[in-house]
Amino acid sequence: MIVCSCQHITDRDIHAAVDWMRAADPMTIVTPGKVYRALGKSADCGGCMSLFLSTLRSNPHTQVPMQLRGLRRAATQEERS
Incomplete structure (x- = not known):
């Protein structure tokens, strides 16, 4: 199915890019910008x-990989201490 004409x-294309990124780095945070870059493209309209x-x-x-979940919350709690 065409997502972006x-x-x-x-x-x-999107699924292949996500799967490739995850295989290359299991700890990566997948974002739309990273998917566009992996495809060699950028958002247009x-x-x-x-x-x-x-x-x-x-x-x-x-x-988000399990090891990275809750890191922001933990950092915020440390700052309050």
Whole structure:
């Protein structure tokens, strides 16, 4: 399915980029910007962003790695001490 007609990005492209990033670095935080860069493209008009994000979120490899969850909360609690 075409997700972005301006940049010719498909849902398969997005999933392949996410899977490649996760395989290359299991601790990476997957963001839309990183997916665009991995595909050698950049956002254009932004009309596809909601579909792009829903496609990105549907990939099970976009979750934050378990070891990195809660780090912001822990740092905030340390600052208050």
